[in-house]
Amino acid sequence: MTATTTLDNPAPTPTRRDFLYLATGAVGGVGVAAAIWPLINQMSPDATTLAAASTEVDISGIAEGQILTVKWRGKPIFISHRTPEEIKEVRAVPLNELKDPATDQSRVQKPEWLVVxxxxxxxxxxxxxxxxxxKDGGFFCxxxxxxxxQSGRIRQGPAPxxxxxxxxKFASDTKLTIG
Known part of the structure; x- marks a missing residue:
């Protein structure tokens, strides 16, 4: 029995042993947390991975009809500054002619910019x-x-x-943030 009772006071009174149990448990809990923290912390991505999570691109120098390739997470990203003729051409395509139907509007945030x-x-x-x-803005594998x-939609071939x-997202009129 770790607590004593008296006839006048039926509630147990804490003893020195009770205090030692609580103090030992608290110190043990802090010790376990201190030992586990490095194991949990090592699962976080390192700084180079976080830096590669997003890429900012200056798109002010991309002329109409030009396609720029940048690298993001080890993958090539095509940024196409489409001409009004290209936009008009891809928006005129009936969806039933497409293998993977998608409107041009659903694939771009701004009509003149395609990012794939x-x-x-x-x-x-x-x-x-x-x-x-x-040849004027499309892609061929x-x-x-x-x-x-010119909208990155599959038109011919085995690609599904x-x-x-x-x-x-567009950070400004001249900056594009990928990631």
Whole structure:
């Protein structure tokens, strides 16, 4: 029995042993937390990984009709400054002609800018810019002949899906943040 009772006071009174049990438990809990913290902390991504999580691109120097390639998380990102003619052409395509139906409006945040991950959805090759049937802004994968239009939508070939859209936002009129 760790606490004593008296006839006048039926509630147990704490003893020195009770205090030692509580103090030992508290010190043990702090010790366990201190030992586990480095194990949990090492699971956090390091600074280089966090730095690669997003990329900022200056798009002010990209002329209309030009496509810039940047690297994000080890993947090529195609940033296309589309001409009004290209935009008009891709928006005129009926959805029933597309293998993976998607409107151009759903694939861009601003009509003049297309941002896609430059990896073919068939076998992971890197498509060529401004090649194939859509020489003015489309993409062509020479490995197996997949053809993507100026909106990154699959139009011909074995690729099952459109070029993937990375997470991005316009930080300003001249800055694009990917990631």
């Amino acid at each position: 991950i430059g990896i073919c959805t068939h076998l992971g090759c890197v498509p060529l810019k401004n090649e194939g049937p859509f 020479p490995c197996h002949g997949s053809v993507y239009d 899906a459109n070029l993937v859209l990375p997470p991005y």
